[in-house]
Structure formats: structure tokens, C-alpha cells
Amino acid sequence: MKLTGAQIIVESLLAQGVDTIFGLPGGVVLPLYDALYGSKLKHILVRHEQGAVHMADGYSRATGRCGVALVTSGPGATNTVTGIATAYMDSIPMVVITGQVPANLIGNDAFQEADIVGITRPCTKHNYLVRDTKDLARTIKEAFYIATSGKPGPVLIDVPKDVLTKQAEFLYPESVHIRSYNPTVEGHIAQVKRAFEKIKASKKPVLYVGGGMILSNAADELFRFATGCHIPVTTTLMAMDSFPTRHELSLGMLGMHGTYAANMAMHEADVIIALGSRFDDRVTGNLAGFAPNADIIHVDIDPTSIGKNVAADIPVVGDLMDVMKKLNAMRAEDKTDWADAHREWLKTADEWKNLYPLRYDRSPEGKIKPQYVIQQAYELAKGMDPIFTTEVGQSQMWAAQFLTFEKPRTFLTSGGLGTMGYGLPAAIGAQAAFPNRLVVDIAGDGSIQMNIQELITAVQYGLNVKVAILNNGVLGMVHQWQELFFGKRYSASEFQVNPDFVKLAEAYGAVGLRATKESEVQDVLKEAYRTQKPVLMDFAVDREEKVFPMVPAGGTVKDILLA
């Protein structure tokens, strides 16, 4: 059957199992929007294309399926770049379809032309300019395959207007074969065995877990391995939800704002088992002083991540699901008395945990501490199967430190790029995937203003997200650095004015709530969670509060600031 390019895209997305896409139309994609009209694909109309991409990202992180965004050429396409880069840095599977000016005009500085393939080359896993309608279906199939396999990532497809309007025979390919792309999924058994033997011989092992554990859906296998072998677990920001926060083996987050126990354990470890983590500079600090005594086992699906920052003694390339299963199988056959083997080590780890737990002081005058809001945001959400998203800054770090996580895909945060403005649209994307779950964005007053326009999208579609703004009147994290490292010279970090967030919410047709005293916090949260509408909560928090512990950039655990 012959279809237009626009129809082929819609049919291909349906064949791919896509149910929801996020986007905003414009000139060259009108034929595609026309094909969407009345189709079974649900389209969420955003107010800014960056929002569409973050929504697709939130949808993807919450479900594990590939998010899809659709925008027009030129400014529509360039508006997606921050969202794409955010997804790229965190390896989030996503397909972004951009319109392009007609093929014969490309390169002519035509109206609303932008070389989006060129612009996004360094921040996509792969991208395409489709030149012929008959290539569309295969390109879409390839794009989904590339986005979701190996180390996942965003793939962009740029489609000129004439490719949308011309016709071609439609047949959605059943499978794809790309001869130059064959990611290694299965961990080499001999390497896994070496890793297992190394773990067996260790006295002070640590599991250092990153976002790859979430991406490969292997958290259950991690739990089995950690508890079976009695090995403490520390996670990166990207993997807070890969291991239950309240489990006795949990050391919490490591790195710059990680716990004392996690950073000490890394420093004292004799074997570090890096699982889907990449020794980012926010984790290692000064490489010269990082984990001086440890042999490194590094498991990752991406060979380029291994040995990039820290040399691996035992590299294992493969999908964590496969490798963890193999490790668990080896453990099941093995007779080691793990509890005995690691008793001393776990005792030491406990001492570190008890010596400097994450903490803050409640205010004697009843001022609201941001950490308190976050703790309550979780406590009152228990049983509602919550998903938390974050913006970026102090609020994000406190969320990582003071939320409690029970299961994967419940903490959606921009780790690699650190994108302010991520949390609200990501929450909307997650809510679109799970209309009946509670989705809460932990926000700062700076970040929330970066994509506040999407509140109306939430209202329009009845996606009843809750936003908890920890309003300190400053770009808090910047303020903190200026206080600690720039002699309190607060250059351009203090908002002289802020909007009235309650009125703002009301103007959008959402609900606005405010708390100015600690005693009001619970009531505001309860009311927000009960309300069947999007809610903005404005918590006037103590601006003096800082994120601790802190290993200053380029430092080691020896430089840790505890308060």
C-alpha cells in the first residue's frame, strides 16, 4: 500500500508500540500533524520544545520504553538541543523527529532552516537526515533499535517537508541488521569468573553502582548479589533507586555530596566493583587520591567507559542483566561464608555510618528546613507508589540525600548534564505514562522558572503532577559555592524578586499552596497529594542551609567538609 511520508511515520510509530508522543507543530511538519489528527497516537502539546524532549525523557526513565518527541524545523529543532543533550549524558533511549525544509532548499538559509543534524551530532547516539520517503520506515526502525540497545541514547531523525508529502510503499521492517553496530551484550564468562574470584578474595569490597543498573533493569539481580555476598552498596546520583535506601548494606550516594561512609568505603576498599558507573569527576574528585588501595572491576556495556578515567584491573564488557545473572549463578554454586568473610568490613562501614550520618538541625524558631520538606514529601507519599523528579542545585542534592528509595525508576534526575528546568517536564512525562501514580518534582525557585510554562500542559491534559519548590530566593548551589569558595561575594546569585508562585499556579489553572513555617509543611503536602490537579507548593525555606557533606571539586575524602 502506498502512503505519504507523514502517514508512514505515524504507522511506523504505532507499529513500534508507541502510545504517546510529545511535541509542538510548525510549518514544515504540518503534513505530519495532519496525519496525526484522528490517529491512535496520543499527542501531548507542549508550550516549549525543550519541554517536549524532557517529557519524552521522563516517560522513558519512568517506563524503560523509548520516549518520542516531535518538533518543527529551525527554532523548533534548536529548542530541543538541551533536552537531547540531557538524555545523551544520562544514556536515555529516545527518538526525536524534527521537520526540515524541503530537500531542494537545504543549505540555502531557507526560512526556518537549521542544520539540526550537524548541531546535534555530538549529543545524539546517532542521527539521520532522511532524503527519500522510501527510507523512512527502515530509518525509524533503526532509530528505535539504536536508541534502545547497547548503551542507550537519543537518536534524531530529520525529515524534509517533501519527504513527508511524497508517497512510498509502506512496510514496517520486522527486524534490523546494521553491520557496523553490534553491541556486546553478553559478558565474557572468563572475565566474569575472574571478577568473581577477585571478589571472593577480597576483604573490603564495595559495589559502586551507576545508572547502567537502572537502564538494564537489573536492580533485583544487584539486590541478590549484594545481600548474598554481604557487600555494601554505594550508588551514584543516577542509581539512587537501584538499591533500597534503608537496607543495612546501603551506604547511600558517593562523591561530592555523598555520605561520609560511602566515600570512606571507596577510599579504604580493596576491591571496587563498578557496575554501570563511569568514575565521573563528581564521584572521584582528585583521581590521584581516589581509592588508593583498590583493585577495580569495571562492568559496563560501553567499552569506552571502561578505563577512561580510572584503569580497570578486570574489565567486563556486557549488559549488567547478563553479567549480574552470571555472578549470581557463580555465587549460588559457591560455598563461601560471606557473612563471616565481610563481618569486620561491614562493622567498619556501620561505624562510619553512625559517626557521620546525613543530618540537619531543625530550626528552633520553626523555620522550614529544605531537608525536612523532602523527608516529609517521601513519608507522606508512602503507599502511593511515588515517582520523584528533580531540578538541579541544592534541592537536587538534598533530594538524593533525604528521599528514601524502594524500587527502580522512581528517581528521575538530570545527572550528567545537570539541567535546571528538567524536573517539571520530566514529571509530566512520567505522569503521562502512569496517570494514577503520585509524581513529585523537588524543585528550587530558580530551576522551576526555566520550564514553568509546562504547568499549563499538565493542566490541559490532567497530568496532576506536584511540584515542591524549596524557595530560598537564591540560586542556592551557586550561593553555596560563593559562600564557601569565593569569600561570600554573591555575584548574580540572589533573586531580588520572585513571582508569587501561588498566584502563578492559579493563573495557570493549577493549585498553589504555601508554607512559611515548619508546622505547615505536612498539611501542605497532604493537601497537595489529595488534590486532583497539578499543584505548585511554595515552601519558604531557610536560605542559610547548605548541602553537606561536601568534597570540594578536585579534592579527596580527606578534604571532606562535614558541616
Place this chain on the structure above:
Amino acid sequence: MRHTISILVENRFGVLTRVAGLFSGRGFNIESLTVAETQDPQVSRMTIVTRGEDRIIEQINKQLNKLIDVIKVTDVTAEEHVERELVLIKLNAEEKNRPEILRMTDIFRGKVVDVSARSYTVEITGSDSKIKAFLEMVRPLGIQEVARTGKVAISRGARTLAPKNK
């Protein structure tokens, strides 16, 4: 250390930019780069000469492999291989220089490919050291212009880089 890396890529537009972008985006240096179609018109072969410590070269290899359009990457430096480069050199050709130019060209088994009243253009093919030696020898005669192709390389013996038919 200097490395010569041979790469087979899909012969599609944009592939060269992806490879070049990978180097520039990560601060890796390219000394020379050549690219052209192979016996299979769907496949192009690139030869990149780069410098770096082993760790950097390993990253370059892995990063190249990660590009979707890259079919195969081989660092030929470590194996027996032949490397060649072609150079065109335009030399001052005053009366008194001409016999010396012809003599040098002959010794280096080059060719004079263009002649005018003021200049001779010589073509030399060879390894790095041969080209360097030739340039040294003719420099006193007055070099007007040099155009080099960059290096191409191929393994010795039966080994090939041909894509496996997976």
C-alpha cells in the same frame, strides 16, 4: 607515539564529519586524514595518523568503534604494514637548478609531472622518511609549494581489513 589507524566506514554523507568531530570534540589531534571509496562502493576507507599515549589511542579506537557508521577500526601501527604518501612539490626551476632537480627526482624515483619556465612540479611517493629526505635535499633549490595526500596504509601479507560478513 604516532599511530596509523585504518577505518572502514559506510560510504554515507556525514561520516567524515562524525569521525573528524570525534577527534576535535575530545581534543584528540589528527596529523593526517585520507578517505576514499574501496573496492566496494558502499564502503570507504579512512587512514588517520594521530599521536598520543596508549591510553588516548585506546580511547580513540573505542570511540571510533562506537560510531554507528564505523564498520571496522584497526591500529596498523602494531603490525607489519606498508605506509605510503604522495607529495607534489613545486620547485624553483631556474636554468642552473634544473639538472639538480632532475637528478634528485631520479634518485628518489620521482617524476616531473609539470614544467613551466619558472617551475618544475615533482611527484614523490614513499614513506615518511623518504619524503622528508627529499624535501631536505631540494629545500636549498627553493620550494614554492607542497601538497601532500596524507598517509595511506595497508597490512602486509594476506591479512585484510575487509568487513566480516556478519
